[in-house]
Amino acid sequence: MNNIMAQHLKVAVIGAGVAGLVTAHELQREGHQVAIYEKSDQIGGVWVYNPHVEDDPLGIDPKRKIIHSSLYSLLRTNLPGDFMGFSDYPFTMRDKNVVTTLYQDWLKFQVVVVIGAGPSSQDISTETSKVAKEVYLSSRSPEIQPEKLEAYDNVWQHAKTEYCYENGEIAFKDGALVAADVIIHCTGY
């Protein structure tokens, strides 16, 4: 391995996401001649926000148009910023999180159920609460007590969802029933 690294090689890196870009940068610093091949028209991989969603949300149709990123527009990082920097390019939170015009129009005056209790659900419920009528957070943690969250005027937390009726009503395991206009899954990927 040391012998290989000592030679100056021509290296092809496939993919210009974070991994490809860092790898190419480090290889170049070692003196190798690097070419990056990227199939899309932008670098950044999953960190390039794409407003489109796949037309087959369950991902069953193999011919569906694949959307590489599942990023939401206001996500800057869902790990502590310190972990996200590179040694020669520290991470700074330059952007303030704001609800996009798209969200504002779509969620205005709606009753929104946000499923999940991770960082994305916290981001999205906070932003959504600024425009929605009511926001209901659903967590599968057994310790969750149904209650209104003190920090907000219009956010309640509930247990795991039990059932979603065709008319949009959501039954939570704690017995509550909410007539949801919008359900947002923040359940990972």
Ligand SMILES: Cc1cc2nc3c(=O)[nH]c(=O)nc-3n(C[C@H](O)[C@H](O)[C@H](O)COP(=O)(O)OP(=O)(O)OC[C@H]3O[C@@H](n4cnc5c(N)ncnc54)[C@H](O)[C@@H]3O)c2cc1C
């Ligand atoms: C919503 C979300 C939030 C995340 N949050 C964090 C976070 O806060 N912190 C963190 O560290 N990680 C996070 N991650 C994990 C994320 O996967 C990594 O941060 C990182 O972006 C992965 O980089 P990558 O280069 O391996 O892959 P990708 O970013 O997926 O890049 C792969 C690239 O390869 C290209 N490609 C694929 N196939 C080919 C081909 N055959 N030819 C040419 N090009 C090709 C793709 O177009 C793409 O540009 C998150 C991921 C998601 C989806």
